[in-house]
Structure formats: structure tokens, C-alpha cells
Amino acid sequence: MQLIETHIAKKLEKPIRFQEYAVGIFNTIPTKSSIKKAIKKKLIFIDGIVATTSKFISGGEKIELFESEKSSTFERLKLNLEVLFEDDYLAIIYKPAGILVSGNKFVTIANALTQNLQKSKQQDAVKPQPIHRLDYPTSGLLVIGKTSSAIIKLSALFKNKEISKTYFAITIGLMNSEGIINSPIEGKESITKYTVLQTVKSERFGYLNLVKLSPKTGRKHQLRKHLLAIGNPILGDKEYFLEGKVLNEKGLYLHASILEFIHPFTKEKISISKELPKKFTKIFSVT
Structure with a gap:
């Protein structure tokens, strides 16, 4: 069996059953039913011991997900990805619009990583996995972990807001030249800074803006x-x-363009950018 993902359990106020805790902790098996199947196939280990549905999690446990040698789905997917940065610990790839990052579908970024990335030579090398998500219709840069320790440290960087992400979007209607949107989402603090770079008139939408989003x-x-x-x-x-302002043919005009962070192992500053898709430059001239 090959190790796919590793998760360190968070400290809990009171222990809960593993099959309840495990929902959502793995990118490749996000649902309760898929967790149960993996437990039945003995593909999940907790602190080195095969997981059971009756196991309780209290916090600090090392939970590992393996792939059966009989599984070849991952290898069968042929999807060429653009790799903008790669070393023995992590990679940054370009996700085209219209592809899922991970999940139960066959065509996902997660399922295409092995054929597109070099195998890590580190002792804790695992099957490469995305550290964060981009929406299905969004294009842009995606961070990939290649070792167990890299996945943990990169996830911590995202949690602690130590990875700077810059997006570009085309928006509808007149806007202020810049601003900060501080509007809670599902009761949680949510903050977005924006700057309007260009505005053009549109016969259908009135005005369109090229906006930088942080x-x-x-x-x-x-x-x-x-x-x-x-x-x-x-x-x-x-x-x-x-209402009445939907464009149905060209997809979502949202692009994750820039990623900046300090490499958790080499300590070098990583700054990777990806140019705007052609559908953006057909509307705005970008130098």
C-alpha cells in the first residue's frame, strides 16, 4: 500500500467516534460513506494501528490514509498540468477552469498529480496532494504537498494566513477605485481588499472592471x-x-494569479505568478 494523506487530529473537548471525526479531513475521500469504505478495506491507520468504526478520537492522533495496490484509477487519468515550481517538498501547478481540485469524480487535479510531478526522495514522501482548494470554475495557482511533513507545514501556513494570494476578476457595474469588503460569511469574519485597475463600457453590462483582489x-x-x-x-x-446580468458562455472570470510565501523547509521566498487567461485579455489590454 502507498501512503496518500496524513492528518494530525485536533485537540477535542470530548472524544468522538472516528467515522464522525474523519468526514472532511481527507481530500480524496471527503464523504462519510467513503470513509466507511476505506475503514472496511483497512486503508486507514491511527497511530500505526488499523482504524475501526468504534475507535474514538481525542486529539493528537496521527491518522494515515493509504491507497490499495489494486487501485489504478489514479494512474489511468491522463491530464497534462503546467508545473510552475517544484522541489522535493512541494509544487505549484496551474489549475485550468472547469476542473475539480479533488473529490469523487474521475477527472480531478488530485488524480493527475502523480503523472505530472517527480516523486519526492524524502523519507516521508507521500502521493502528492493539494493543500487548498480553488472552485471548479476558477483558474489559477494551486499549492501541492509532496511529503507528509510538507503537507502539515503548508496547511499551517494557510491556517495562519502566511501565504499571500492575489486574484484577478472581471466584475460588473461601476465600482469605487478601491476598498475593503468586511462582510461576515456564515457568521465568520471575512475580509477582502480590492483595487480597480481598469474600467470599460459594455453595451450589455453597462461597465466591466478588471479588479485585483487580496x-x-x-x-x-x-x-x-x-x-x-x-x-x-x-x-x-x-x-x-x-438578475439579467449572467454571462452563460465563457465561464467564471476569476483567476488566482499570484502566490507568495516563505518555503517551510528551505526558507527561501517563493513568489509565483501566472498570466491572465486569454478571455481576460480579450476585454482588457494588460501590459
Whole structure:
């Protein structure tokens, strides 16, 4: 068997059953039913011992997910990915719009990583896995962990807001030249800083803006929800939109363009950028 993912259990106020705790801790098996299947197949270990449904988690346990040697789904997917940075610990790849990062679907970024990345030579090397998520319709940079320790440290960098992410979007309607959106999402503090770089008139939408976005928190669909909240939804968004202002053909105009952080092992500053997709530059001239 090959190790896929590692999770260190958070400290809990009171112990809970593992099959309840495990929902959502692994990217490759996010649902309760998939957790049960993995337990039945003896693919999950807790502190080196095969997991059971009756096991209770209290905090600090090392939980490991393995892949059966009989599983070949991962290897069968042929999807070429652009790799912008790679070393023995981590990689940064470009996720095209219209592809899931991970989940139960066959065509996902997670399922294509092994064929696109070099195997780590570190002792704690694992199957490469995404550290964070980008929405299905969003394009841009994605951080990948290649070792167990790298996955843990990179996840901590994201949690502690030590990874700077910059997005670009095209929004609908006139906007202030810059601002900060401080609107809670699901009761949690959510902050987005924005700067309007260019504005053009549009016969269909009135005005379109090229906007630089710097999220200070990482809530689900934060940028899309925040821009709709100020009346300037992202062009092509079919979930967060104004009535009569939906573009159905070109996808979502949201792109994760820049990632900056200190490498958790080499301590070098990593700064990676990816140019805007062509659908952006057809509307705005970017130098």
C-alpha cells in the first residue's frame, strides 16, 4: 500500500467516534460513506494501528490514509498540468477552469498529480496532494504537498494566513477605485481588499472592471460572495449574480494569479505568478 494523506487530529473537548471525526479531513475521500469504505478495506491507520468504526478520537492522533495496490484509477487519468515550481517538498501547478481540485469524480487535479510531478526522495514522501482548494470554475495557482511533513507545514501556513494570494476578476457595474469588503460569511469574519485597475463600457453590462483582489481570510466562495454583496458580481458567475446580468458562455472570470510565501523547509521566498487567461485579455489590454 502507498501512503496518500496524513492528518494530525485536533485537540477535542470530548472524544468522538472516528467515522464522525474523519468526514472532511481527507481530500480524496471527503464523504462519510467513503470513509466507511476505506475503514472496511483497512486503508486507514491511527497511530500505526488499523482504524475501526468504534475507535474514538481525542486529539493528537496521527491518522494515515493509504491507497490499495489494486487501485489504478489514479494512474489511468491522463491530464497534462503546467508545473510552475517544484522541489522535493512541494509544487505549484496551474489549475485550468472547469476542473475539480479533488473529490469523487474521475477527472480531478488530485488524480493527475502523480503523472505530472517527480516523486519526492524524502523519507516521508507521500502521493502528492493539494493543500487548498480553488472552485471548479476558477483558474489559477494551486499549492501541492509532496511529503507528509510538507503537507502539515503548508496547511499551517494557510491556517495562519502566511501565504499571500492575489486574484484577478472581471466584475460588473461601476465600482469605487478601491476598498475593503468586511462582510461576515456564515457568521465568520471575512475580509477582502480590492483595487480597480481598469474600467470599460459594455453595451450589455453597462461597465466591466478588471479588479485585483487580496483576500485576508479564506471562506468558501468568499470573493464571489463579497463582490455580489457590494453589487458588483463577477462576470460569468451563475451562482452569485444579479438578475439579467449572467454571462452563460465563457465561464467564471476569476483567476488566482499570484502566490507568495516563505518555503517551510528551505526558507527561501517563493513568489509565483501566472498570466491572465486569454478571455481576460480579450476585454482588457494588460501590459
